[in-house]
Amino acid sequence: MxxxxxxxxxxxxxxxxxxxxxxxxxxxxxxxxxxxxxxxxxxxxGESRLFRYIELEDMRYLPVVRRADELWNELQETALPRLRSLDGALTIVEEGTVASTTALESAELLGDRAEVLSQDDMRRQYPDFRLHENEFGILDRDAGTIYxxxxxxxxxxxxxxxxxxxxxxxxxxxxxxxxxxxxxxxxxxxxxxxxxxxxxxxxxxxxxxxxxxxxAPRRLLSTWFLPRPGSDLSGLVPYIRAAPNYSYGLPTADGSAMKLGLGFANHKVVESPDSADVRVVESDLTAVRELVRDFFPNLESYPMRINPYFESYTQxxxxxxxxxxxxxxxxxxxxxxxxxxxxxxxxxxxxxxxxxxxxxxxxxxxxxxxxxxxx
Ligand SMILES: Cc1cc2nc3c(=O)[nH]c(=O)nc-3n(C[C@H](O)[C@H](O)[C@H](O)COP(=O)(O)OP(=O)(O)OC[C@H]3O[C@@H](n4cnc5c(N)ncnc54)[C@H](O)[C@@H]3O)c2cc1C
The missing domain is CATH 3.50.50.60 (FAD/NAD(P)-binding domain)
Structure with a gap:
């Protein structure tokens, strides 16, 4: 053949x-x-996906991301619209966790393309993220948004x-x-x-x-939050945070809202996207609203947009x-x-x-x- x-x-x-x-x-x-x-x-x-080099779970993905980066650039050459905006993204981790060890290991391999930011650095440079006491950040310079x-x-x-x-x-x-x-x-x-x-x-x-x-097919919610009156989102950048609850977020392309999503523990089990319930009840929003209250002092407490998407997981x-x-x-x-x-x-x-x-x-x-x- x-x-x-x-x-x-x-x-x-x-x-x-x-x-x-x-x-x-x-x-x-x-x-x-x-x-x-x-x-x-x-x-x-939902308009955006995070592109990132810093790993939280498995360092073996680093060469896969590197190859993907090259191919994203090749694909871009065939396309008129911009496919990615790589202006940097934050990884936020808790000291002493497995995720922080993996993130630091990948930062080391990335050399000057990654920068470890202490609590104080984060407070100064990214005051719109309210980190917990034992958290710190890593700026992944080649990360950003994929459309x-x-x-x-x-x-x-x-x-x-x-x-x-x-x-x-x-x-x-x-x-x-x-x-x-x-x-x-x-x-x-x-x-x-x-x-x-x-x-x-x-x-x-x-x-x-x-x-x-x-x-395991799951329903994932994406939720978009506006800034509170008197605030804007200029201090927010794409991020991923491993703990206490896994979450990630990306500002919208026009900078008017922050999209937030949570990890596996917050996803509903479904049989198939065809039969899945797409209604969103108030209890579906509890965890993401808690995240906003705790972590994002400048965001409104209720989302302005909520959409379900579907993904399959392996064990x-x-x-x-x-x-x-x-x-x-x-x-x-x-x-x-x-x-x-x-x-x-x-x-x-x-x-x-x-x-x-x-x-x-x-x-x-x-x-x-x-x-x-x-x-
Ligand atoms: C809310 C959310 C946020 C995410 N954030 C990130 C992120 O920031 N960064 C990241 O790297 N990843 C992220 N992911 C994961 C990533 O988006 C998924 O891993 C990836 O999109 C899965 O691709 P897929 O091809 O398996 O599924 P899909 O993109 O859903 O493609 C499956 C396709 O198959 C078609 N299809 C299904 N059945 C049939 C059929 N019988 N006949 C013909 N066509 C069929 C469907 O219409 C669909 O187009 C996120 C996922 C979700 C849901």
Whole structure:
């Protein structure tokens, strides 16, 4: 099989990048997308995602982020809108924690691209963040904001430019082995491919029930807060904070509001984005409102915008990039566990290499070799 015909199911964050990488390699690649690239119904809505080098959990991601950074720049060359604004971001950690050790280790590797900021430094330079006594900051100079809708659209466009096609508003309902090939079924068509990549985000376990024990789809809320009267947001920058409760935030591009989100413990379990409850009740907001009261003296106490998004998690929080348990020639890429946007171009490249049986760098062995356990 010299140049296999490959289907990519889902052209969201990861699928659009896989499609781009396949098209760059001259593969006849076809994307299937429930909506259209850049839509807000999956894991990628809400206008911004954090790009960062400083790690809180796993140093093995550092080379993956480095490769992603290079590919983000290559993708930018194909696109008119700005895909990222890298004006720096803060990592806020508590002294003596595992997260602070990992963050300091990555800061050391980044040399002058990272700066450790004491309590006093933080108070002077970033007074709009009210740190706890035992917290300090690290400025990650090459970090910042990715614009996810544009980024996905840019990857999809770049793939199309290089010969791929995308069937938009097209839901795949079945994937099954047919001899040496794989049949992809939608409501009104079926097509045979040599190989299939499933990158269906939080929908993956509904589409591939055998994957369900390994993936936990969750509903994540993004909440936007205005400044209090008399304040503005000029002192706020994108940040991530590991403890006491994991949270992150990004000012909106026009500087009018701060978007805030919380970690895994605050996400609702769902079966699939299709059936998930998208209503937001007051108790869903308790934790983020506590965060604002405690940490952001200049923000209003009630959000001005609230939106749900959907993401799948693995137990280890390392993404599942591997063969489907029983269907040959199907690669599954899911479970990006709340951190998959920044690395998506590198992971897209990994997916293309995997499905084409090309050499995979040793640096990805912790991902492709991960022994995923059921929840
Ligand atoms: C609120 C929130 C904040 C986040 N913040 C960050 C951050 O700051 N930095 C970071 O790096 N990461 C962040 N993440 C994580 C990151 O956004 C996700 O890891 C990443 O977007 C997951 O990509 P995906 O391709 O798996 O899913 P998606 O982007 O949702 O793509 C899946 C695609 O598959 C399509 N699809 C599904 N089923 C079918 C079907 N049957 N047929 C056809 N198409 C189908 C869907 O329509 C969708 O387009 C955040 C996630 C959320 C939810």
């Amino acid at each position: 010299n140049t296999p015909r490959i289907a990519v199911i889902g052209t969201g964050t990861i699928g659009a990048q896989v499609l781009w990488q396949l098209a760059r390699r001259g593969v006849d690649a076809v994307g299937y997308e429930l909506y259209s690239p850049g839509h807000p119904r999956g894991a990628a809505g 996810p809708d544009r980024a996905i659209q840019a990857a999809a466009n770049a793939a199309i430019e290089m010969g791929a096609s995308i069937r938009t508003e097209s839901r795949v309902t079945g994937i099954e082995q047919r001899g040496a090939q794989v049949r992809v079924t939608t409501g009104d068509s079926d097509e045979l491919f040599d190989k299939v990549v499933v990158a269906a985000g939080a929908w993956t376990s509904a589409l591939l029930p055998e994957m369900a024990p390994l993936l 280890s929080r390392i993404e599942y990039v591997g063969k489907h348990p029983s269907t040959n020639n199907v690669l599954v890429m899911a479970g990006f566990s709340g951190k998959g946007f920044k690395t998506s171009p590198a992971i897209g490249e990994l997916g293309a290499q995997f499905v084409l049986e090309q050499e995979i760098s040793e640096e990805y062995s912790f991902i492709v070799g991960q022994d995923h356990q059921p929840f």
